[in-house]
Amino acid sequence: MEEIKVSPDYNWFRSTVSLKRIIVDDDDSKVWSLYDAGPKSIRCPIILLPPVSGTAEVFFQQVLALSGWGYRVISLQYPVYWDLLEFCDGFRKLLDHLQLDKVHLFGASLGGFLAQKFAERTHKSPRVHSLILCNAFSDTSVFNQTWTANSFWLMPGFMLKKIVLGNxxxxxxxxxxxxxxDFMVDRLESLSQSELASRLTLNCRNSYVEPHKIKDVAVTIIDVFDQSALSYEAKEEMYKLYPEARRAHLKTGGNFPYLSRSAEVNLYIQIHLRQFHGTRYAAIDPAMVSAEEQEVQKAWRTDGRDGDTEEDQWASALDPSQP
Incomplete structure (x- = not known):
């Protein structure tokens, strides 16, 4: 059970990347916890949003790898929010505090749903430039618990943990x-009753994404075929909502591929972000991008090519089923 917690990578992460705590609401009990790694000169970083059971540490492999490649990456842990609009307002205030006008969002499960809702909520004054949705969903009804969502706040912590562990x-x-x-179970144990109850409320209260409001946002969908908590129908619904999205398929990895298949997930994130190199929305230090690559990216954007780019070929190399 201690394999990841005692691994050299995790220990290196904990010793080199500082945890920051930020309050942006009038309620000083609402504390955002985050790890911010990579060049602070980047004004459009990638922000990682965890699932119900996750904390900011669950993305330590992404933080280490991406920042090492020159990207600015921020891994978040949200405060207690009981309402989606309240969450979106708090997240917007956090971005304002960090002086970030637009960002790329990577969301896992609940994190993916929240990322979509935030993009939807801010569509009139866009704050999200692109989305990477990992084992994410677009409609909370897939969990068949909308009728219990309003009672989570009453349940003791051990019952809430049992609900999460069931998935x-x-x-x-x-x-x-x-x-x-095992690592996610350990992270789950670190969450308070109110943290877990509020996340389950957001996860299960009746709500769905309105994709027409975020149709101009570049999307990559990362799905795992084996032992995922999401049903086949939920995944198909995501594909229907985002017909133009890039699809990244992992044959194995379970619910937490960012931990169990971190190298593949990191590569797909890098593939997604490469399309923005050389623009004001690049999440990487320009010094880490070769002049040749910048010229290629510029040519693709100028020509408006939708064919087999280098990213598509790279993705196909990882997954032969990729079109």
């Missing part, structure tokens, strides 16, 4: 997936 993979899994599950 974790069962049966035999490979060692990396087992380590990922």
């Amino acid at each position: 974790f993979a069962r049966g035999p899994v490979d060692p990396k997936m087992a380590d990922a599950i």
Whole structure:
């Protein structure tokens, strides 16, 4: 159970990237916790939003890898918010505090849903330049718990944890997936009753994404085929909502591929972000991008090419089923 917690990478992350706590609401009990790594000169970083059971630490592999490649990456842990509009307002205030006009969002499960809702909420004055949705959903009804959503705040912590654990993979899994599950269980144990109850409320209260409001946002969908908590129907609905989205498929990895298949997920994130190199929305230090690559990216944007770009070929190399 301690494999990830005692790993050199995790220990290096904890010793080199400082945890910051920021209050942006009038209620000083609402504290955003975040890790901010990479060049602070980047004004359009990628921000990582965790699932119900996650904390900011669950993306430590992404923080280490992406910042090492020259990207600015911020991993968040949200305060207690019981309402989607309240969350979106708090997140907007956080971006204002960090002086970030637009950002790229990577969201896992609930984090992906919140990322979509924030993009939708701010569509008249866009704050989201692109989305990477990992095992994400667009309609809370997929969990069949909308009728209990308003009672989560009453439940004791052990009952809430039992609800969350019921969605974790069962049966035999490979060692990396087992380590990922154990690490997420440890992170789940660190959450208070109010943190967990509020997240489950956001996760299950009746709500859905209105894709027409974010049709101009570039989207990549990362899905895992094996032992995911999401149903096939939920995944298909995501594809219907975002027909132009790039699809990144992992054959294995479970619910937490950013831990169990971090190298593949990091590569897909890099592929997604490369389309913005050389623009004001680049999440990477320009010094880390070769002049040749910048010229290629500029040519693709100028020509408006939708064919097999280098990113598409790279993705196909990872997944032969990629079109």
